[in-house]
Amino acid sequence: xxxxxxxxxxxxxxxxxxxxxxxxxxxxxxxxxxxxxxxxxxxxxxxxxxxxxxxxxxxxxxxxxxxxxxxxxxxxxxxxxxxxxxxxxxxxxxxxxxxxxxxxxxxxxxxxxxxxxxxxxxxxxxxxxxxxxxxxxxxxxxxxxxxxxxxxxxxxxxxxxxxxxxxxxxxxxxxxxxxxxxxxxxxxxxxxxxxxxxxxxxxxxxxxxxxxxxxxxxxxxxxxxxxxxxxxxxxxxxxxxxxxxxxxxxxxxxxxxxxxxxxxxxxxxxxxxxxxxxxxxxxxxxxxx
Amino acid sequence: xxxxxxxxxxxxxxxxxxxxxxxxxxxxxxxxxxxxxxxxxxxxxxxxxxxxxxxxxxxxxxxxxxxxxxxxxxxxxxxxxxxxxxxxxxxxxxxxxxxxxxxxxxxxxxxxxxxxxxxxxxxxxxxxxxxxxxxxxxxxxxxxxxxxxxxxxxxxxxxxxxxxxxxxxxxxxxxxxxxxxxxxxxxxxxxxxxxxxxxxxxxxxxxxxxxxxxxxxxxxxxxxxxxxxxxxxxxxxxxxxxxxxxxxxxxxxxxxxxxxxxxxxxxxxxxxxxxxxxxxxxxxxxxxxxxxxxxxxxxxxxxxxxxxxxxxxxxxxxxxxxxxxxxxxxxxxxxxxxxxxxxxxxxxxxxxxx
Ligand SMILES: Nc1ncnc2c1ncn2[C@@H]1O[C@H](COP(=O)(O)OP(=O)(O)O)[C@@H](O)[C@H]1O
Ligand SMILES: [Mg+2]
Numbered sequence: 001x002x003x004x005x006x007x008x009x010x011x012x013x014x015x016x017x018x019x020x021x022x023x024x025x026x027x028x029x030x031x032x033x034x035x036x037x038x039x040x041x042x043x044x045x046x047x048x049x050x051x052x053x054x055x056x057x058x059x060x061x062x063x064x065x066x067x068x069x070x071x072x073x074x075x076x077x078x079x080x081x082x083x084x085x086x087x088x089x090x091x092x093x094x095x096x097x098x099x100x101x102x103x104x105x106x107x108x109x110x111x112x113x114x115x116x117x118x119x120x121x122x123x124x125x126x127x128x129x130x131x132x133x134x135x136x137x138x139x140x141x142x143x144x145x146x147x148x149x150x151x152x153x154x155x156x157x158x159x160x161x162x163x164x165x166x167x168x169x170x171x172x173x174x175x176x177x178x179x180x181x182x183x184x185x186x187x188x189x190x191x192x193x194x195x196x197x198x199x200x201x202x203x204x205x206x207x208x209x210x211x212x213x214x215x216x217x218x219x220x221x222x223x224x225x226x227x228x229x230x231x232x233x234x235x236x237x238x239x240x241x242x243x244x245x246x247x248x249x250x251x252x253x254x255x256x257x258x259x260x261x262x263x264x265x266x267x268x269x270x271x272x273x274x275x276x277x278x279x280x281x282x283x284x285x286x287x288x289x
Numbered sequence: 290x291x292x293x294x295x296x297x298x299x300x301x302x303x304x305x306x307x308x309x310x311x312x313x314x315x316x317x318x319x320x321x322x323x324x325x326x327x328x329x330x331x332x333x334x335x336x337x338x339x340x341x342x343x344x345x346x347x348x349x350x351x352x353x354x355x356x357x358x359x360x361x362x363x364x365x366x367x368x369x370x371x372x373x374x375x376x377x378x379x380x381x382x383x384x385x386x387x388x389x390x391x392x393x394x395x396x397x398x399x400x401x402x403x404x405x406x407x408x409x410x411x412x413x414x415x416x417x418x419x420x421x422x423x424x425x426x427x428x429x430x431x432x433x434x435x436x437x438x439x440x441x442x443x444x445x446x447x448x449x450x451x452x453x454x455x456x457x458x459x460x461x462x463x464x465x466x467x468x469x470x471x472x473x474x475x476x477x478x479x480x481x482x483x484x485x486x487x488x489x490x491x492x493x494x495x496x497x498x499x500x501x502x503x504x505x506x507x508x509x510x511x512x513x514x515x516x517x518x519x520x521x522x523x524x525x526x527x528x529x530x531x532x533x534x535x536x537x538x539x540x541x542x543x544x545x546x547x548x549x550x551x552x553x554x555x556x557x558x559x560x561x562x563x564x565x566x567x568x569x570x571x572x573x574x575x576x577x578x579x580x581x582x583x584x585x586x587x588x589x590x591x592x593x594x595x596x597x598x599x600x601x602x603x604x605x606x607x608x609x610x611x612x613x614x615x616x617x618x619x620x621x622x623x624x625x626x627x628x629x630x631x632x633x634x635x636x637x638x639x640x641x642x643x
Contacts, residue, residue, distance in 0.1 A: 175373065175375065177371050177373055177375040178375050178377060178378075180340075180342050180362070180369075180371070180375070181369070181371060181375040181376075181377070182377075182388070182392075183341070183342075183361065183362040183363050184340060184341075184342075184362045184363075184367075184368055184369045184437075185363075185368065185388045185389035185392055185436070185440070186363045186389055186392040186393050186440075187363055187388075187392045188363055188392075189361075191392060195388075196377055199379050200378070200379060
């Protein structure tokens with residue numbers, strides 16, 4: 001070959017586009033690298049680099065406040081993930097596979113928490129809990145307190161929508177004749193779900209659960225509204241600290257949170273891809289009838 | 290013979306669409322029955338009602354004498370081979386085939402044995418632990434068949450199961466399916482829009498149009514004696530000549546010629562005489578037509594060579610007639626523009642009363 005196929009000088013526009021993408025990457029990742037680097041800075045003063053150390057990481061693990069906030073975060077995240085995954089999956093199935101009264105309205109409303117601004121959602125939930133607690137007080141003479149319970153309920157409230165969206169996308173791709181085939185082969189409704197539908201939508205369910213987990217671990221706005229005294233989650237705690245000035249400790253905590261989120265996203269991607277069926281159609285000579 | 294599946298006055302509406310309209314049908318035990326009709330005529334809907342995926346709007350549906358119109362699919366002694374095969378992608382071939390038995394709580398050892406035997410029957414034992422996506426279309430088709438047959442259903446329902454295969458493979462599978470059906474002795478209800486397929490495989494054919502079952506009969510009966518224009522037209526080529534009923538045994542063509550053709554139309558009613566192209570024979574104008582045969586003079590205006598046959602278009606007083614003559618040494622070949630006589634025996638003509 002005399003002509004190198006596909007190799008030609010880059011036009012100015014292509015060069016500009018390439019430069020642009022490098023700029024965007026820098027814009028995204030420079031702060032992250034800065035955060036990580038500074039979290040290993042020995043100096044009390046965030047802006048002044050002295051020497052590398054893991055001092056702030058060990059300090060983080062010795063601070064009761066941080067550990068309590070972390071524990072709260074984990075409790076809220078696991079409870080809300082579990083429940084919202086169950087309810088969100090159920091919602092997706094009912095919307096995608098059944099016909100019932102008021103479905104159209106429900107169909108529109110289930111996505112509302114995704115669209116509503118966080119602050120609005122937070123205020124709504126705060127008002128709701130306050131009113132509900134007053135009613136409970138009137139009925140039973142004792143008033144529930146704000147705390148991990150209210151935080152979990154609030155997280156469930158917004159996570160259901162996200163889980164439902166992800167699972168529903170997966171369900172919509174599923175050939176409904178597979179479920180009919182299961183029923184045709186004597187499976188009851190439950191068995192068809194258990195042995196055919198569920199395994200096939202599992203990547204969606206797992207993806208939805210990880211999304212819920214990530215959102216729950218990250219949430220600041222809604223949580224700080226419905227937390228009540230004493231029950232702080234890690235991001236809310238960090239937010240509180242920042243108001244008193246950025247410290248290297250915050251950098252360390254943030255780096256840990258960043259690592260955890262990235263890990264979750266990676267696992268989620270792995271699940272989403274995991275069962276994309278690869279068709280390896282074997283070439284076969286004409287059927288040997 | 291007992292009725293395997295019996296539909297009485299079955300109607301199915303989807304909103305405003307009348308998909309199946311007052312269908313009456315008896316399918317006998319062990320029969321290979323085909324539902325034939327153009328796309329959208331309600332074949333699939335009929336099959337899905339027998340399977341239990343759809344419920345009739347009205348009417349009765351019995352399987353082996355038991356009313357089943359409203360039972361869910363898992364309660365019916367029927368199995369389906371889906372057009373898309375619908376193999377479970379997350380299970381191996383073996384697990385796919387064993388699924389029905391597993392749901393019926395058959396002992397695992399029995400399941401293994403029956404799965405093996407059925408896979409042997411469709412010549413796929415060597416692929417037992419493959420996943421469906423690793424098989425070719427023809428192999429997937431046979432897995433779908435095995436998955437249904439392993440349950441020894443009383444009725445097997447097949448919805449255009451060969452539609453996705455190429456012509457050669459499809460023709461091979463037609464014979465294989467017919468063979469298999471005779472070996473296992475299970476009632477097959479087979480949906481297709483392909484008339485060749487229906488004629489090749491079926492014991493009886495039901496022709497559907499617009500949700501109605503127009504005619505039920507053996508392949509030869511349907512082909513030779515269509516009772517309506519639609520059936521005549523849908524299955525193969527046919528010549529239609531307008532005529533008027535004379536008495537129960539004869540009709541009069543436009544040119545005044547009276548033909549012997551038995552029918553039930555009252556005298557004076559206009560009818561249509563239908564004759565298949567291969568039932569015509571061409572003669573020279575001066576040839577002596579054997580007695581008892583009807584004939585009409587015309588001129589060849591087109592000739593198409595098809596290898597095994599010649600197709601002629603002959604212009605006559607009854608309109609353009611299509612004639613199919615075999616390409617054999619003792620059959621005369623006519624040139625375009627030559628004068629000919631188109632002749633047929635009375636038994637070749639069918640009178641259609643619509
Ligand atoms: N689930 C459904 N909802 C609405 N209309 C349907 C549905 N299934 C079938 N139909 C309509 O019923 C008619 C018959 O369809 P079908 O039984 O699939 O025909 P065929 O299998 O002969 O092509 C068509 O007009 C089709 O559009
Ligand atoms: Mg169809």
